[in-house]
């Protein structure tokens with residue numbers, strides 16, 4: 001099997017954290033402190049209100065701008081929602097979709113996430129599609145079935161030509177923002193294999209081998225290298241946590 005050099009993603013999901021001042025400080029520190037290697041894409045996903053602020057700071061840097069969500073309509077009477085057109089207007093290149101906090105805290109269905117995936121790609125934005133099982137699902141050996149469903153439904157109608165603009169983030173719900181349960185690099189690796197096998201069943205081995213599959217779930221400076229060192233883990237998605245909420 002020919003091995004492809006896949007793009008590595010390092011994504012910062014700031015969640016609903018930071019003030020405008022903190023967002024500016026954080027972005028400044030990252031821009032000034034970062035040397036981005038070839039084959040690495042670094043993406044910052046601040047909250048919606050700070051996209052313009054952070055986006056302006058990122059112009060001319062090696063860091064890309066992403067959003068944490070979006071609503072699958074170009075415009076309309078959808079109070080409180082943000083459209084792909086608006087994100088493009090702000091020079092956003094990426095959108096995180098299917099995050100477990102949307103799935104489990106806000107009740108987003110696989111079908112709704114799929115609408116978002118299709119709409120985002122059609123609008124010209126790149127998608128980071130999050131998938132992952134809960135602790136109960138893992139304990140009852142449903143991990144593969146859950147991922148199968150999230151990927152099958154989430155990617156329904158996505159043409160293979162659009163795959164170069166789509167990456168997958170494996171985020172086990174039990175390991176997100178969790179000090180007690182951490183996935184080991186080996187556990188993450190094993191599930192990444194399942195994900196790539198599923199992608200290969202849907203899109204064929206060659207296309208599946210080219211896709212970026214990143215890991216997210218309590219990635220910290222101390223363990224990032226161990227995850228990134230696993231074959232098949234093509235990056236990390238790092239959530240924002242404030243010390244008092246840990």
Ligand code: PEP
Pocket residue numbers: 013171175176177178216217218219237238239240241
């Ligand atoms: C996330 O929410 O996408 C995430 C990975 O969070 P954390 O790094 O806090 O586990």
